[in-house]
Amino acid sequence: QVQLVESGGGVVPPGGSLTLSCVASGFSFSNYGMDWVRQAPGKGLEWVSFVRYDGSNKQYADSVKGRFTISRDNSKNTLSLQMSSLRAEDTAVYYCAQDRSNIFDNWGQGTLVTVSS
Amino acid sequence: EIVLTQSPATLSLSPGERATLSCRASQSISSYLAWYQQKPGQAPRLLIYDASNRATGIPARFSGSGSGTDFTLTISSLEPEDFAVYYCQQRNNWPITFGQGTRLEIK
Numbered sequence: 001q002v003q004l005v006e007s008g009g010g011v012v013p014p015g016g017s018l019t020l021s022c023v024a025s026g027f028s029f030s031n032y033g034m035d036w037v038r039q040a041p042g043k044g045l046e047w048v049s050f051v052r053y054d055g056s057n058k059q060y061a062d063s064v065k066g067r068f069t070i071s072r073d074n075s076k077n078t079l080s081l082q083m084s085s086l087r088a089e090d091t092a093v094y095y096c097a098q099d100r101s102n103i104f105d106n107w108g109q110g111t112l113v114t115v116s117s
Numbered sequence: 118e119i120v121l122t123q124s125p126a127t128l129s130l131s132p133g134e135r136a137t138l139s140c141r142a143s144q145s146i147s148s149y150l151a152w153y154q155q156k157p158g159q160a161p162r163l164l165i166y167d168a169s170n171r172a173t174g175i176p177a178r179f180s181g182s183g184s185g186t187d188f189t190l191t192i193s194s195l196e197p198e199d200f201a202v203y204y205c206q207q208r209n210n211w212p213i214t215f216g217q218g219t220r221l222e223i224k
Contacts, residue, residue, distance in 0.1 A: 035213075037161075045153075045161065045204055047213040061212050062118075095160055102208035103151055105172070107160035 002026040002106040004096050009111030016086050016115070022079040022096030022108055030054075030074035033099035036081050038092035039110075046092075049081065050099060064090075086115045119143055119207050121216035129224040136192040138219045140205035145185045149209040152181055152190045155218075156201045164203075165190065197223075 008020040022034070036048040049070040050059040058070055069082040079096050093112050097104040120143040130136055140150065148168040153161040163172040165181035168188060178193045192199055200223050205216040 044218045045155075045206075045215040047206075047215065050213070059211055102149075102213055103163065103166045104153070104161070104206070105163055107162070109160055 002098060004098065004106060004108035006094065006096050006108045006111040009094065009113045011114045011116060012086055013117045014087060014115055017082070017084040018086065018113060019083065020081040020094055020096075020111060020113070024077045024079065024096075024098070027098065029077040033102075034072060034079045035097045035099050035102075035104065036070065036079075037095045037097055037104065037107075038090075038113075039095070040089075040092045043092075048094070050102070051079070083113070086113075088115050091115045118212060119146060119210050119214050121205050121207055121214055123203075123205060123216035123219045125219060126217075127220045127222060129222050130195055131224045132195050132197055134195050136190075136195055136199070136221060138190040138203055138221070140183075140188040140190070140216050142186045142188075142207060146207045146209035148184045149207055150181075150183070150188050151206045151208070152179075153204045153206065154199075154201050155204065161204065192221075195221075 003025045006022045012018050033052050035050045051070045067085045071080045091114050093110040095110045096108045098106040122141045124139045150168050152165040155161040169181045180191045182189050202218045202220050204218050
């Protein structure tokens with residue numbers, strides 16, 4: 001079965017950096033686009049970023065453009081999100097999701113990022 | 118950016134009743150709308166995609182309808198495990214956007 005396991009969350013001061021990872025198994029990772037979606041505490045879902053199956057196309061929400069970078073390593077079945085210039089409003093649970101034409105078929109359990117001094 | 122507005126914000130019903138949740142888009146999104154269910158402490162789960170197609174393993178009591186700007190998720194007879202938050206999501210345009218959610222609570 002599909003498994004997506006995120007890691008890398010933690011507490012970081014404003015202006016700091018953090019890199020999240022998502023290891024995929026149970027499907028052919030290199031055939032699927034992947035996304036990051038976040039959820040601030042007690043709030044709704046916000047799409048963050050997308051990467052095409054081969055890494056050739058990347059999309060970002062305006063709220064993170066220029067600060068976050070999505071990447072993937074198909075040889076390691078791993079999706080990453082490099083986050084820099086972090087702000088308090090970036091505090092959220094970050095989910096990775098398997099993307100089928102921008103439909104989120106499967107989700108990881110999420111990793112919590114807290115931006116606080 | 119396409120804005121999705123869900124109504125009502127909260128819906129209070131009893132098990133066995135019929136639930137009707139609405140999602141309205143700020144411009145036409147054809148049928149490119151999905152519905153997700155999220156329970157406390159869990160990741161969202163895909164229920165419906167492209168307005169009316171049930172995802173794998175989703176019970177038949179869940180159905181979706183609509184096109185253009187107005188969409189509906191219907192749960193024909195509520196089971197105890199259906200009480201959760203429901204989100205709609207559009208994939209017609211970048212950026213992908215979600216509605217703010219409808220909380221379905223036990224009356």
